[in-house]
Amino acid sequence: ILLSFWSVSDTCIQLLKPTTTLSGVKGWRVALQPNIQYLKDPYHIVTWIISIVLLVFLLFPFILLLFLSPLLRRKFNLTRIQPLLDAFQSCYDDKFRWYSGVYLLSWIILNINMPYYVMEIILVAVSTLHFMIQPYKY
Secondary structure, three states: OHHHHHHHHHHHHHHHOEEOOOOOOOOOEEOOOOOOEOOOOHHHHHHHHHHHHHHHHHHHHHHHHHHHHHHHHHHOOOOOOHHHHHHHHOOEOHHHOOHHHHHHHHHHHHOOOOOHHHHHHHHHHHHHHHHHHOOEOO
16 A cells, blocks of 8 residues: 555655756656656646646545544544554554654655755755654664
């Protein structure tokens, strides 16, 4: 399940990433396939829309579910999706089961094109949070 999440989110993010080439070709290119112009090819437009839909309606709500599952357990019966949640949250202490959402969200944010110093700040912040709360069971 975790590998499927990684591969779907990574593919969606890579399809949304524009890049430039150093070979003298002008314009933005698709990061996965640099011979395709960014949002000019009709196939890229379709895959771009599918990537946005998957991110907005599948991946981000799942991360939100991981964040809110400790609160939702108090209000709703989550026994049908408990095995799915346990696949992501079983390694964490019961009061820090929401931390799996932090982990997945920080991974998605770090995959976005940004300057290295911003990535370093995010990594230091997540690492500091991790060392302060120590969310793992053992």
